[in-house]
Amino acid sequence: MNRFAMIGQRMTQAIPSIIGIIIVTFLLTRALPGDPAVYFAGPAADEQSIAEVRAALGLDKSLPEQFWLYLGDLVRGDLGVSISTGRPVIEELATRLPASLELTLVALIFAIGTALPLGILAATRPNTWIDHLCRVVVTAGVSLPVFFTGLFFVYIFYYIADLAPSPLGRIDIYFIAPDHVTGFFLIDSLIAGDFETFRAAFAQIILPAVSMGVFVLAPLARMTRASMLQALGSDYIRTAQASGLSRSKVLFAYAFRNALLPILTTLGMVFSFMLGANVLVEKVFAWPGIGSYAVNALIVSDFAAVQGFVLSMAILFVVINLAIDVLYTIVDPRIGMEG
Amino acid sequence: MKRRDFLKTSGLVAGVGMVPMLRNLPASAAGRDDTVVVVLPNGPNSMDIHRSGTNRPSYAIAVNVYDRLVSFGSKTLANGTTMYNYEDIVPELAESWALAADGMSMTFSLRKDAVFHDGSPVTAEDVKWSFDRAVSVGGFPTVQMKAGSLEKPEQFSVVDPHTFKIDFIRKSKLTLPDVGVPVPIIINSKAALQHATEKDPWALEYMHRNPLGGGAFMVDRWDPGVQIVYKRFDDWKSGALPGVERVIVREVPSASTRRALIEKGDADISLDLPARDFRELADAGKVNVQGAPIENSMYALGLNMNFEPFQNKLVRKAVAYSIPYKEIFEAAAYGRGVPMYGGKSMKPATIDWPQPYPYDTDYDRAKELLAEAGYKDGFEVPISFNLGFADWSEPAALLVQEGLGKIGVKSTLDKVPGANWRTKALVEKSLPMHMKNFGGWLNYPDYYFFWVYQHGHLFNSMNYRNEEVEALVEATLNLPIEDPAYEPNVKRMLEIAFDEVPLIPFYQPFLDVATQKNVKGYEYWFHRQLDVRNLDKGDA
Numbered sequence: 065m066n067r068f069a070m071i072g073q074r075m076t077q078a079i080p081s082i083i084g085i086i087i088v089t090f091l092l093t094r095a096l097p098g099d100p101a102v103y104f105a106g107p108a109a110d111e112q113s114i115a116e117v118r119a120a121l122g123l124d125k126s127l128p129e130q131f132w133l134y135l136g137d138l139v140r141g142d143l144g145v146s147i148s149t150g151r152p153v154i155e156e157l158a159t160r161l162p163a164s165l166e167l168t169l170v171a172l173i174f175a176i177g178t179a180l181p182l183g184i185l186a187a188t189r190p191n192t193w194i195d196h197l198c199r200v201v202v203t204a205g206v207s208l209p210v211f212f213t214g215l216f217f218v219y220i221f222y223y224i225a226d227l228a229p230s231p232l233g234r235i236d237i238y239f240i241a242p243d244h245v246t247g248f249f250l251i252d253s254l255i256a257g258d259f260e261t262f263r264a265a266f267a268q269i270i271l272p273a274v275s276m277g278v279f280v281l282a283p284l285a286r287m288t289r290a291s292m293l294q295a296l297g298s299d300y301i302r303t304a305q306a307s308g309l310s311r312s313k314v315l316f317a318y319a320f321r322n323a324l325l326p327i328l329t330t331l332g333m334v335f336s337f338m339l340g341a342n343v344l345v346e347k348v349f350a351w352p353g354i355g356s357y358a359v360n361a362l363i364v365s366d367f368a369a370v371q372g373f374v375l376s377m378a379i380l381f382v383v384i385n386l387a388i389d390v391l392y393t394i395v396d397p398r399i400g401m402e403g
Numbered sequence: 404m405k406r407r408d409f410l411k412t413s414g415l416v417a418g419v420g421m422v423p424m425l426r427n428l429p430a431s432a433a434g435r436d437d438t439v440v441v442v443l444p445n446g447p448n449s450m451d452i453h454r455s456g457t458n459r460p461s462y463a464i465a466v467n468v469y470d471r472l473v474s475f476g477s478k479t480l481a482n483g484t485t486m487y488n489y490e491d492i493v494p495e496l497a498e499s500w501a502l503a504a505d506g507m508s509m510t511f512s513l514r515k516d517a518v519f520h521d522g523s524p525v526t527a528e529d530v531k532w533s534f535d536r537a538v539s540v541g542g543f544p545t546v547q548m549k550a551g552s553l554e555k556p557e558q559f560s561v562v563d564p565h566t567f568k569i570d571f572i573r574k575s576k577l578t579l580p581d582v583g584v585p586v587p588i589i590i591n592s593k594a595a596l597q598h599a600t601e602k603d604p605w606a607l608e609y610m611h612r613n614p615l616g617g618g619a620f621m622v623d624r625w626d627p628g629v630q631i632v633y634k635r636f637d638d639w640k641s642g643a644l645p646g647v648e649r650v651i652v653r654e655v656p657s658a659s660t661r662r663a664l665i666e667k668g669d670a671d672i673s674l675d676l677p678a679r680d681f682r683e684l685a686d687a688g689k690v691n692v693q694g695a696p697i698e699n700s701m702y703a704l705g706l707n708m709n710f711e712p713f714q715n716k717l718v719r720k721a722v723a724y725s726i727p728y729k730e731i732f733e734a735a736a737y738g739r740g741v742p743m744y745g746g747k748s749m750k751p752a753t754i755d756w757p758q759p760y761p762y763d764t765d766y767d768r769a770k771e772l773l774a775e776a777g778y779k780d781g782f783e784v785p786i787s788f789n790l791g792f793a794d795w796s797e798p799a800a801l802l803v804q805e806g807l808g809k810i811g812v813k814s815t816l817d818k819v820p821g822a823n824w825r826t827k828a829l830v831e832k833s834l835p836m837h838m839k840n841f842g843g844w845l846n847y848p849d850y851y852f853f854w855v856y857q858h859g860h861l862f863n864s865m866n867y868r869n870e871e872v873e874a875l876v877e878a879t880l881n882l883p884i885e886d887p888a889y890e891p892n893v894k895r896m897l898e899i900a901f902d903e904v905p906l907i908p909f910y911q912p913f914l915d916v917a918t919q920k921n922v923k924g925y926e927y928w929f930h931r932q933l934d935v936r937n938l939d940k941g942d943a
Contacts, residue, residue, distance in 0.1 A: 099826045104456040105542055113542045114830075117455055147456055149448045149627055150611050160628070215659055223663050230669040231660050232653055233629060237440055241626075350655040352629045363791075365822040 074389055078382040082375075086138070089374040090131055093367035100365040104147050121147065134371075143375070144368030148361060153372035156357060161376065162247025163234060164353035167345070168338045170250075170269050171276035175334070179281045180327075183288025184320070187296060198285060206282035211344035214275040218348065221271060229267045233350040239264045272349040276342055280334045287330045291323035298322075324395050332388040336381050436940045437648040439922065441933060442661045443674040446631055446654040450622065451610040452585055455542040462585045463652075463932035467633060469588035469616035470641045472497040472511050472530070472567075473579065477926055484693040486927035489846045492579055495641045496525065496589055496617075497567075506574055513565045517640045519591040519617035527567040532592035534559045534569075536605045544586045550845065551581020552881065575881035580845055585930050591615040619645050619936040629654060633935060646924065646939030665690055665917045671940065672925070673917045674933065677794045678737040681915040691920055694913035695927035696741045699851050700842025701757050701908040702795060703743075704803060708866040708905065710784065710835035717776035719904045722836075723762040724769035725806045731909050734802060735795040739915055743908035751897040754890055756848035757911050761901055769810045781811030787828070788838040791821035796838040799909060803836075828864045837864060839906065844929050848893050849879040856900065867905040872896060 101118035118124050122133065137144060143153035179202070186198040208216075221228040234249055235241055242252035242261050249265040295301065296319050304314045343355035354373065361369035447461035450468075476491030497511040517525040535556040537544045548554065552575045560568045571578065581587070590610070598609035614622050619642065623634035633650040653670075655661050662680050665673035666689060676684075685692035706713040706722060713719055728744040746759035773779065786803055788796035797818075804814045814836070819827055828834050841862045843850045854860050857876050858868040879892040900906070916933075918925055924937035 096822075099830075100822070102826045102830050103822050113455070113546075116541055120455075148458075150454065150456060151627065156627075159626075215657075218660060218663060223667060226667075230664055230667065232442075232655065232664070232669075237651055237653065347656040348660055350653065350657070350660060352626075352654075356656060357628065363821050 070393070071386065071390060074386055078386070082378060082382065085375065085378040086135075087131075089371050090134060093370050094127060094130075096362070096365050096367065096370075100147060100367060103364055143372040146361065146366055146369040146372075148364045148366040148369065153368050156369065157354065157372055157376055159247065160352060160354045160357050163351060164339060164342060164346070164355060166248045166250060167269060167272055167276065167342060167351060167353060168335065170273040171280075171338060171342075172331075172335055174273055174277035175280050175284055176331070178277070179284035180288050182281070183285040184292055184315075186285070186289045187292035188315070190293065195289075198289070202282035202285045205278040206280075208278070209344070210275060210279050210341070211348055213278055214272065214345050214348035217271045217275055228271050229264075231271065231349045232268075233352055234265060234268055235261070236264050236268065268349075272345050272351055275348075276338060276345050280338060283330050283334055284327070287327050288323070291326045292319060295319040295323040321395065325392065328388055328391055328395065332384055336384055339380065340377065436921075439647050439650045439671045439935065439938050439940060440669070441650065441652045441672045441674065441935075442655045442664050442670040443652065443933075444654065444656050444658070444661070446628065446652060447625075448627065449611050450614040450625070451607065452588065453536060453540045453544045453605070454607050454611050455540075457543075460932065462930050463934075464614060464622070464631075465585035465588050466618075466928070466930065466932055467620045467650075467935050468614045468618045468622055469590070470496040470517070470525075470618050471583055471585075471587055471589065472513075473500070473583045474642075475580075475583055480695055482694070484695045484927060485925065486695045487929065489580065489698070489929070492583060495583075496530075500579075506571075508568055508570045509579070510562065511567045511569075513567065514640050515565055517617060518638055519594070519615070520621050520636055521591065521594060522638075523591065523593060525589065525591075525617055526564045527561040528564070529592045530567045530589055531559045531561050532595070533590040534587055536590065537587050540605055540607065547584060547586045547844075548581065550850075551575065551578045551584075553578065553581060553587075573881055574883075576847075576883045577845055577850070577881065584844055585932075588616065591617065617641075620650065623649070642936065645936050647935075650935045650938070652933075662917075665919070668919060671919050671922050672933070676915070676917065678735070678739045678913075678915070681739055681913075681917065682737040684917050691918045691922075692915055693918065693925055693927075694739055694915040696911045697842050697914045697931065698846045698929055699756065699844075699848075700840070701743050701911050702735070702740075702799070703839045703906050703908040704799075705834075705837050705839045705865045706905055706907070707832065707835045707837070707864070708868070709832070712776075712778055712782050712784070713835070713905075715776045715778075716903055717772045718778060719907075720762075721769040721772035721776065721778075721810060722807070722812075723760075723904045723907045724765045724772065725810045725812070726762070726907060726909070727764050727802045727806045728762075728909060729764070731799045731802050735799040736910050736912060739913040740910035741913075743910050746901070749898070749901050751894050751901065754848060754893040754897070756846075756851065756893075757908065758897070760904070760908055762904070762907065764806070766806075766809050773810055773812075779811075781813060783813045783815075784836050785815045785817040785834075786836045786838075787817040787819050787834040789821060789824040789828070790818050791824070792838070792840060793818070795912070796840075800838060829861050832864050832866050834864065839864065840912075842929075842931075846929065847884070848896065849876060849882075852876050852896050852900075853880055855906065856896070865905040867903075869899060869903065872899055 101114050101121060101123055105114045105117045122130060146153050146156055149156060182198045186195040189195055218231050222231060229236055239261055242249055242256050242258060245252045245255050250262060253262040253265055301314060301319055304318050342353060343359050345351065346353040346356040358370065358373040445460050447464050449457040449461045450464050451457060452462055452465040472495060473492050474495040475487040475489055476493045477485050478488040479485050496513055496517055498514050500509055500511045502509050513525060513527060519525060538548045538553060538555060552571060552573050554572060558570045558572065562568050594615045595606040595610060598606040619636055619639045620633035621636050622631065624632040630651060630653045635645050635648045658676055658680065661673045662676055664670040681692050684690055706719050708714055732742055743757055743759050745763045746761035749761050751758065786800045788800050800816055804816065807814050828837055841855055843854060852872065853876050854862045856867055856872050857863060858873060875892050875896050879889060882889050914927055914931055916925060921941050923939045923941060926934055926937055928934055
């Protein structure tokens with residue numbers, strides 16, 4: 065019950081921030097340089113056709129009036145029509161957000177799978193060659209820009225070694241995307257029981273996911289190492305060791321569980337960061353994700369699309385933070401009991 | 404099931420399907436000989452060229468999925484590239500056409516056996532509805548129609564089910580070619596009218612997503628932002644049946660990736676690479692690089708008359724002499740263009756267009772002119788360019804800056820994002836010195852002058868006004884080129900442009916494409932989109 069109360073409270077806390085975000089994005093998109101009406105009236109437009117487009121976009125109305133209309137649309141779940149693609153923003157987000165989420169999640173799984181063992185190894189053997197190797201690997205990962213890692217991987221694994229499939233987005237040219245259920249190709253193909261498509265989609269996602277994952281190895285591995293070191297040095301570990309518990313029991317049941325909280329916090333931050341920052345990987349691998357969509361929308365002053373993007377990202381952040389908070393209560397029994 | 408059929412015929416099940424990450428296929432297996440794979444940076448955002456907001460890549464839909472009444476023949480350039488021939492207008496949906504005795508109307512006879520993709524016959528009613536739509540929806544299509552003196556629905560009439568008539572409001576050499584540009588597509592009006600509403604009489608909403616044409620290809624699949632797949636329309640009557648059954652056009656934003664794909668043989672055609680990549684690919688010789696100079700187009704520097712020093716002709720000439728042309732040709736075009744500098748005489752000898760302007764790098768001359776104009780100590784000016792075209796305009800702007808520095812003119816670089824460019828450069832016309840890349844669809848010098856040198860027109864971002872040019876363009880634009888006044892008029896326009904230099908051309912750019920050696924039938928078109936109808940694929 066307490067746990068539900070806490071979740072409810074956290075959700076109410078998110079409401080003011082979302083309202084703030086709605087206002088700020090609305091004002092910011094109206095302040096974008098460039099006149100969308102001129103842009104979308106086309107290369108050979110005259111005064112009259114520009115005015116027609118402006119009226120069609122509702123840009124001839126006053127700002128408060130535009131905002132009021134926008135709020136009305138939002139309440140009805142209508143994010144407007146993206147003027148650059150001519151499709152409802154909600155439809156664009158529905159096809160592109162899963163692509164980005166899938167890529168980010170696979171990247172995160174790779175990063176966790178690599179960074180946690182590295183961090184634990186480094187913490188249990190501080191200042192040995194393993195520790196140094198771990199440091200070198202993560203420093204190299206974080207100091208290479210993502211697009212460079214991406215291009216480098218394409219060059220090595222596709223161009224030279226011919227191990228990876230052609231970097232043509234989510235699925236190879238001769239495959240058809242699986243039927244839309246979740247929008248995650250890996251999951252949808254399994255639902256359809258189609259393992260060939262699953263393999264093809266998986267082969268496509270490996271390189272971009274690893275390029276992204278490498279970049280966030282550093283915060284995760286360093287945080288794991290630091291909090292493990294701290295946990296291993298504390299009194300309860302000494303007590304556990306003195307009581308003759310097995311090494312693995314001490315390491316995982318006591319030390320790691322206690323070290324997990326700061327790692328979770330870092331994970332939440334890393335995930336949010338990756339969702340927003342994968343534009344370059346999307347460009348290199350022709351990944352039809354939300355980042356490249358938002359950047360294109362920004363370049364052409366497509367304000368409905370930009371607003372929709374920022375809003376959905378904001379909601380996503382709130383949800384992720386909420387999820388992390390809930391995970392806290394599972395990992396750390398104290399949080400759930402109190403309150 | 405559909406996917407499986409597709410795979411069965413693609414013959415790639417074993418290669419890609421079973422052994423992911425380990426494809427031991429020969430490079431050319433990327434496509435079979437009836438499928439062509441194209442990679443480009445941006446795909447279409449609409450199926451309807453008449454909608455406002457439709458982007459350039461969507462013109463390819465108009466070209467491949469719809470027919471026009473007429474088309475253009477082709478010719479081969481000295482470098483082996485095939486290009487359309489603007490002097491040779493050939494039948495497409497119209498079998499033949501005839502000019503009335505008084506020269507004030509034209510009658511088109513339609514093919515009797517032509518059908519739309521849904522199987523219904525193409526009639527003159529459809530043609531009239533389509534032309535009415537193009538001149539009525541406003542925006543770009545209507546302006547383009549107007550360029551050919553096609554302005555109002557009353558000009559178009561149905562004579563009988565297979566005869567369509569256009570009444571002229573004036574005689575113009577631009578009318579017939581304008582019927583062949585991508586805009587006047589022939590739409591299945593019966594199907595369109597089913598989706599028309601009172602608010603949307605031209606079915607813009609429906610046709611934005613659903614093409615209703617009768618062209619050589621149908622749209623098999625369109626995933627906006629990802630790919631478009633064309634499938635051959637086997638009942639196409641308006642030309643020879645295309646040699647390939649399917650064309651897959653994938654969007655790959657990164658130029659490096661597009662280059663890797665063509666070099667590895669996973670793409671058959673790669674579009675829109677930087678000039679430098681095309682030169683390297685051409686030198687390496689593994690793939691074919693075909694380039695044609697883009698007709699009626701020049702990369703140039705515009706000088707705005709609202710900026711005080713540029714009101715003086717001597718200052719404009721001084722700038723023209725201070726441009727390091729050869730360096731720009733090397734560093735911006737990588738040699739993939741035709742130089743537009745170093746012309747011999749201030750009087751044009753021919754009406755070839757575009758032709759080199761009579762300026763070359765000469766800093767001493769530039770300094771003299773500047774001193775004579777009263778700007779001995781120079782002045783300051785920002786050089787603006789569109790970030791969307793940074794691959795050529797940034798190096799060019801840097802070199803211009805260096806050249807101006809040598810004659811004492813200080814300059815700063817002003818990078819303008821794409822969305823802003825149109826407003827600032829073309830609508831407000833507020834950029835003192837800026838990079839220009841206009842190209843006209845209809846290949847006549849007077850057409851270029853109409854857009855770029857005539858006052859108040861969109862691409863006259865220089866705010867240039869010369870009464871003689873105004874009068875000459877008015878008099879020449881609709882004149883047939885056989886008219887005795889045509890050549891002297893154009894020569895005079897060129898002479899004024901040479902002398903007054905509000906616009907300083909660098910070079911005429913190439914439109915390059917990289918294709919696999921076994922891909923045949925690539926053709927350069929003025930609309931700069933890929934016409935997939937003539938493509939064919941043989942053994943390498």
